[in-house]
Amino acid sequence: MIKDIFSSANRPEYHENTLIVKLRPTAKPRRAGARALVMSAVESPGLSALSTLERGGLIKRVTALSRPAERRAAMFGARLGVTAMLAAAPAHDSKDANAGVHLIEMEKGGDTSDVQTRLASDPNVEFVSRVPVRYLVAKSVRKAGIAKAAPPTSTMWNLAKILWKEARAKSGFKDANQIRIAVLDTGIDPKHPDLKGRVKSYTFLHPDIPDASGDQDLIGHGTHVSGTITALINNKVGINGICACQLLEWKIFTDIAEFVSFEEGFQYFVDPVMYRRALADCLDQGVDVINLSIGGPGKPDHQEQTLFDALLANGTTIVAAMGNEREEGSPTSFPAAIKGVIAVGATSIDDTVASFSNRGNHIVLSAPGVGIWSTVPTYSGQFGFQAIHGPGGKPKEGKRMRRETNYDSWDGTSMATPHVTAAVGLLLANRGKMSPADARAQLTKTADKVKDMGKKQFHPDYGAGRLNLLRLLTQ
Numbered sequence: 001m002i003k004d005i006f007s008s009a010n011r012p013e014y015h016e017n018t019l020i021v022k023l024r025p026t027a028k029p030r031r032a033g034a035r036a037l038v039m040s041a042v043e044s045p046g047l048s049a050l051s052t053l054e055r056g057g058l059i060k061r062v063t064a065l066s067r068p069a070e071r072r073a074a075m076f077g078a079r080l081g082v083t084a085m086l087a088a089a090p091a092h093d094s095k096d097a098n099a100g101v102h103l104i105e106m107e108k109g110g111d112t113s114d115v116q117t118r119l120a121s122d123p124n125v126e127f128v129s130r131v132p133v134r135y136l137v138a139k140s141v142r143k144a145g146i147a148k149a150a151p152p153t154s155t156m157w158n159l160a161k162i163l164w165k166e167a168r169a170k171s172g173f174k175d176a177n178q179i180r181i182a183v184l185d186t187g188i189d190p191k192h193p194d195l196k197g198r199v200k201s202y203t204f205l206h207p208d209i210p211d212a213s214g215d216q217d218l219i220g221h222g223t224h225v226s227g228t229i230t231a232l233i234n235n236k237v238g239i240n241g242i243c244a245c246q247l248l249e250w251k252i253f254t255d256i257a258e259f260v261s262f263e264e265g266f267q268y269f270v271d272p273v274m275y276r277r278a279l280a281d282c283l284d285q286g287v288d289v290i291n292l293s294i295g296g297p298g299k300p301d302h303q304e305q306t307l308f309d310a311l312l313a314n315g316t317t318i319v320a321a322m323g324n325e326r327e328e329g330s331p332t333s334f335p336a337a338i339k340g341v342i343a344v345g346a347t348s349i350d351d352t353v354a355s356f357s358n359r360g361n362h363i364v365l366s367a368p369g370v371g372i373w374s375t376v377p378t379y380s381g382q383f384g385f386q387a388i389h390g391p392g393g394k395p396k397e398g399k400r401m402r403r404e405t406n407y408d409s410w411d412g413t414s415m416a417t418p419h420v421t422a423a424v425g426l427l428l429a430n431r432g433k434m435s436p437a438d439a440r441a442q443l444t445k446t447a448d449k450v451k452d453m454g455k456k457q458f459h460p461d462y463g464a465g466r467l468n469l470l471r472l473l474t475q
Helices: 033-043 045-054 067-076 078-089 112-120 157-161 164-171 223-232 274-285 302-313 415-429 436-446 469-474
Strands: 016-022 061-063 101-105 127-133 180-185 199-203 245-252 258-261 265-266 291-292 315-321 342-347 363-368 372-376 382-389 394-402 406-410
Touching: 016 112, 016 274, 016 302, 045 061, 045 112, 045 127, 045 342, 078 180, 078 245, 078 342, 078 394, 101 245, 101 274, 101 382, 157 164, 157 363, 180 223, 180 274, 180 415, 223 372, 223 415, 245 274, 258 382, 265 394, 274 302, 291 363, 291 415, 302 315, 315 415, 342 436, 363 436, 372 415, 415 436, 415 469, 436 469
Parallel strands: 180 245, 180 291, 199 245, 291 315, 315 342, 342 363
Antiparallel strands: 016 101, 016 127, 061 101, 258 265, 265 382, 372 406, 382 394
């Protein structure tokens, strides 16, 4: 079993040497050609300063968040670098939520704060922000053998606790076959025998991002989350998911593990470009519900906040994990703390708050999050790598932190969150489409008030209480 599925305790809040920038829209398209682009950069003092830094070798990479902008920038080639940003400035009528937005990565040693100040004073720049880190980290890994089979479905305490069987048996019950649920995570194994036919789409390719990102879910977290939502029901294989839905999966992690510390080794973090592209795709495709089992202490940058605001305004319900840092004082974790998001905490089998589950006034409700059996990829993978000392004492990848295959039992608010995501899917299927605010109200109205709440309507450990699927669909 792995515990504390993600933890941001004692970690950086923001990506080092990284800024996210948006250019103001233009009424007319930019002139083509390298000479015109360079001249345009000179006319824009912030970008001109950025170009100077690039010529001095201080800019590592500039990546367009907009997929069409990527293609335009590619036409000019890498030699133009920063000035190609001007070619991608959005038109006023652009429908792309990421149009004109770029991620700028500076080489170590560069003065990021000075660059941010220069860009903020440029009239052609709409905003410039630091980029918050979003984490997904396994803190401890079971060293037992490979798990080959889940326990009998009749012993899945989490489904029994939320009255899943009773909810599905009620008269007139409708499954969520037409509800589009998005999981933004580490990927998925669509060939898992308990997930076959469930995955409507799977987005993982980003040719312009140099860190390799294949189709495999190396960590297994996305597959585990997806199994809780929509593993095949009563198919005599493995576990039961909560609903049948149209599952749309976005991989928002690269396959390159990053060094954390010699104690915690090399682990995987959310890629900021892949993450924001996935949010924009969800907006474009009109997704009904989004599951985000990720978190970090850094407040959202302008673009992350803009995408969340647009999704919520467009009717997409967003469900996110509270975080697993209770022992570190329950620091506020985003995106769970973004206004309008349904923040989910974790409970144990006895309906007490999980020992790791963050508390906070922004929590909406809780759901089972301890010892949750679900699907993990059928192929081998790892949570990361141990760190060893290489030449000159520099960190080097050592032994991999192996994960199990097929099925495994995990703890975390990451595991509680998909219970609520799937419940919202069933709510929309049975009660009709509703706003995120109305879905939130129905969840809080029908949650069970557990003993430790002391008959209060709200508690910072539990929110409105623990999810009750039967009451959610009948009251």
